[in-house]
Structure formats: C-alpha cells, structure tokens
Amino acid sequence: MTKRPSQNPVRDEAEREVRGQGGRCKTPGGVAKCHVEDVLRRQRSQRPSQPAAVDRGFEIVSNRSPAAVPRALLGGLLHPVLDWFYPRHCYHCGRPLQESGARILCGDCSRDLSAGRITGEVCEVCGLPFAAAVAPGTLCTTCRAERRHFDRARAFFTYAGPAVSIIQHFKFDGDFFLGPRLLAGVLDRGWMPTDMDGAEAVVPVPLHPRRRRERGYDQAHLLSRVLAQKLGCRLLCGVLVRTRYTSQQALLPVERRWDNVRGAFAVRKPARVRGRRLLLMDDVMTTGVTADECARALKRAGAGHVQVLTLARTAP
Ligand SMILES: [Zn+2]
Ligand SMILES: [Zn+2]
Numbered sequence: 001m002t003k004r005p006s007q008n009p010v011r012d013e014a015e016r017e018v019r020g021q022g023g024r025c026k027t028p029g030g031v032a033k034c035h036v037e038d039v040l041r042r043q044r045s046q047r048p049s050q051p052a053a054v055d056r057g058f059e060i061v062s063n064r065s066p067a068a069v070p071r072a073l074l075g076g077l078l079h080p081v082l083d084w085f086y087p088r089h090c091y092h093c094g095r096p097l098q099e100s101g102a103r104i105l106c107g108d109c110s111r112d113l114s115a116g117r118i119t120g121e122v123c124e125v126c127g128l129p130f131a132a133a134v135a136p137g138t139l140c141t142t143c144r145a146e147r148r149h150f151d152r153a154r155a156f157f158t159y160a161g162p163a164v165s166i167i168q169h170f171k172f173d174g175d176f177f178l179g180p181r182l183l184a185g186v187l188d189r190g191w192m193p194t195d196m197d198g199a200e201a202v203v204p205v206p207l208h209p210r211r212r213r214e215r216g217y218d219q220a221h222l223l224s225r226v227l228a229q230k231l232g233c234r235l236l237c238g239v240l241v242r243t244r245y246t247s248q249q250a251l252l253p254v255e256r257r258w259d260n261v262r263g264a265f266a267v268r269k270p271a272r273v274r275g276r277r278l279l280l281m282d283d284v285m286t287t288g289v290t291a292d293e294c295a296r297a298l299k300r301a302g303a304g305h306v307q308v309l310t311l312a313r314t315a316p
Contacts (some may be wrong), residue, residue: 092165113162127154150295154193155313180226187230199279201234206242224281267301274302285310
C-alpha cells in the first residue's frame with residue numbers, strides 16, 4: 001500500500017530515504033539502525049550555519065576576499081570580471097589560479113597534495129607512516145611503549161606542503177570552508193583508509209566554547225558534519241565536551257602536551273555512546289595525545305570501539 005504524503009515534504013523526503021536504505025544507515029559496517037528522526041536531525045545539522053561566505057560547488061569565495069560580497073550578489077555572471085580585478089590565488093604557492101575549476105590549489109600544488117597522501121605502511125594502531133617497509137602489524141615506538149585508548153587512528157595526508165597551507169588557513173584564517181571541501185574531495189575519490197572498520201556515529205574532537213568564540217567556528221565539527229553525511233551515519237554533537245580551556249597543543253613542547261589535555265574532556269550523555277562504535281574526527285594528529293584523551297573519556301563512558309580520523313598526520 002502506498003503511503004499518502006504528509007503535509008511536511010521534508011519529513012516525506014526523510015521517510016523515503018529511510019525506506020530506500022531498508023531502514024538502515026549505509027555505514028561501512030552496516031550496523032547502525034537509522035530512523036526518520038535521525039535523518040531529519042542529520043539534515044538539520046547539515047544546513048549551512050556560516051553565512052559569512054559563499055560556497056557554490058567549485059566556485060568558492062572566501063569571506064576574506066574583498067570580492068566576496070559582489071561575487072555573492074552577482075552569482076556567476078561577472079566572475080570573469082571579478083577574477084580580473086580580484087584574482088584568486090593558490091592557497092599554497094600564492095600563484096594566481098588560471099585553471100578552470102581550480103579554486104583552492106594550482107595544478108602543481110594539487111599534485112603535491114596528492115603525492116602527500118598516506119598510502120604506504122603505517123603503525124597498525126596510531127597510523128604513523130613508516131619511512132621504510134615494515135611487516136604488517138608493526139607498531140611505532142610510542143604504541144609499543146604505551147597502550148592507546150583509541151583502537152585505531154588514520155589520516156589522509158602527511159602534514160607537509162599544501163596540506164599544511166590548507167589546514168592553517170582552515171584553522172586560523174577564517175577560511176572555514178577549506179577543511180570540509182578537502183575532506184569531501186578525498187572521500188569522493190574513495191580515499192577513506194581501507195582498514196577503518198565501520199562506525200555507527202561520528203564524534204568531533206571538541207573545542208572549548210571560549211576557543212570556538214575566538215575562532216568563530218568549530219573546525220572539527222565542520223569536518224565531522226561532512227564525514228557523517230558521506231558515511232550516512234549519525235553525528236554526535238555535544239556528547240563529548242572539553243571542560244577545560246587548554247593551550248594549543250601545537251604550541252607546547254611534546255613533554256607538556258599530555259598534562260595540557262589530561263582530564264580536559266568529559267562525556268555529557270553516556271547513554272548515547274554506550275556500546276557504540278565511534279569515529280572521532282579532527283584536523284591534525286601530532287602526538288595523538290588529544291585523540292587518546294578523548295578516546296579515554298569515551299571508553300570510560302562505555303563506548304565499545306573508538307577510531308580516529310584526521311585530515312593529516314605529522315611525519316616522524
Ligand atoms: Zn600552488
Ligand atoms: Zn603508533
């Protein structure tokens with residue numbers, strides 16, 4: 001029997017989506033049960049909440065650009081003229097972007113970014129790339145010395161070259177669209193690490209509210225939104241929280257990083273993570289201390305399995 005449409009086309013669309021999935025989310029492990037309310041919640045969470053910039057597919061206009069407002073107002077009609085007055089530049093090398101569709105990196109830097117993709121052997125646990133060939137299952141020095149609370153961590157790129165430029169602009173220069181664009185691009189290319197197990201929900205590494213106010217947005221949350229959408233699984237917001245304002249890890253010597261984040265995270269709604277397989281999302285992993293402390297809080301709250309995914313990973 002065909003169900004009559006309700007007065008709410010958004011709900012109808014969500015119901016169609018759930019029916020199309022056989023009532024189940026398309027997570028890699030195929031384990032998450034997905035309901036209409038979850039789809040509606042996901043759609044709400046995916047609505048753009050940053051009106052300060054315009055993102056039209058490949059035609060991205062930064063909110064830093066002096067031409068952002070006229071571009072937004074005039075749509076695509078006068079872009080060639082605006083490009084002449086306000087040429088777009090490669091985020092890494094600074095050269096004007098000439099190629100059609102290239103709006104973030106020039107061709108050379110795009111190729112450099114792809115070359116920095118982590119595809120070789122990595123530490124089985126933390127994903128640290130090895131400089132030389134190793135046997136499968138080999139652990140790095142840190143993972144041999146101490147047990148990690150996360151089950152596995154992986155990253156798309158080595159933190160070098162164009163990846164650094166994009167992530168630095170993404171985190172510190174207000175170009176909030178760069179990280180989600182990069183993540184969507186790599187996921188669309190099927191670059192998700194193949195040894196990641198299926199997850200039921202994505203959890204962003206949280207920012208302290210004060211840091212979020214300073215930055216104007218939460219970069220891990222923006223990434224998590226894209227990841228959850230692409231994987232078709234839940235996004236858990238406000239569940240893992242940062243309870244203490246901490247110094248930026250990257251500015252601290254390695255020996256002080258653990259003390260800096262120790263006890264800085266808490267789980268507000270343990271029932272939402274209990275027994276779940278979670279995917280923790282962040283921009284960069286360096287020592288892995290922040291991810292480990294987040295995983296520790298999630299596991300103490302009952303999470304069954306915690307994996308970590310970052311855009312980039314610092315090389316040894
Ligand atoms: Zn370039
Ligand atoms: Zn390791």
